[in-house]
């Protein structure tokens with residue numbers, strides 16, 4: 001099954017592709033988008049879930065989203081049109097690591113997309129290139145709540161603990177002005193939605209050629225989550241300003 005289509009189906013009931021509740025998302029956006037006329041950029045915007053929530057109720061804000069996935073961008077296009085915010089949203093299908101923006105942004109978001117840049121710090125370096133003076137970055141990435149097993153590292157990549165992660169960010173010249181560590185409930189809700197939405201799609205479409213694979217991929221993912229990384233993986237969202245302005 002096409003990887004982007006699988007992800008689209010797996011996120012049917014949890015459009016934010018990260019373990020965050022609606023309340024957490026709202027608070028993080030409120031802390032990040034601090035001007036009524038803000039220009040907002042999302043690097044790895046997926047189906048635009050963050051940008052739709054950013055634009056809704058903020059009529060002076062304009063946004064741009066960058067992603068490689070045609071499937072995700074099509075969903076962003078349709079959802080923005082349905083929400084009545086499409087005229088304030090530009091979508092770019094291209095690699096976010098070398099996005100040539102025409103101007104600087106008051107807020108740069110990148111949640112769950114650090115793998116595209118080679119990790120947390122390279123993602124922040126890329127975000128900085130786009131940031132206007134006084135601007136804010138919202139970044140979301142994994143961390144280890146407890147020492148991971150070698151299997152968890154092999155599956156998810158290597159992270160650090162909360163204090164070390166924040167130290168590394170601060171050492172690169174950033175000051176956290178807000179943050180959120182995903183709760184057990186948020187982490188579990190995301191995984192139940194991911195695996196459950198994909199499985200439900202397969203059960204609802206038994207004659208689709210992708211159905212058997214979708215059901216199998218859901219079961220494999222559920223097993224990896226429950227047996228390999230549920231006890232060690234966590235997720236950190238940080239709102240950051242440049243320490244030097």
Ligand SMILES: C[S@@+](CC[C@H](N)C(=O)[O-])C[C@H]1O[C@@H](n2cnc3c(N)ncnc32)[C@H](O)[C@@H]1O
Nearest residue numbers: 016017044045046067068069095096112113116
């Ligand atoms: C886990 S999803 C997060 C989506 C969104 N930020 C959210 O939280 O809902 C990661 C996204 O990064 C995108 N992506 C991966 N590599 C990319 C790249 N080099 N340039 C742009 N987007 C990329 C994927 O297509 C996917 O939509």
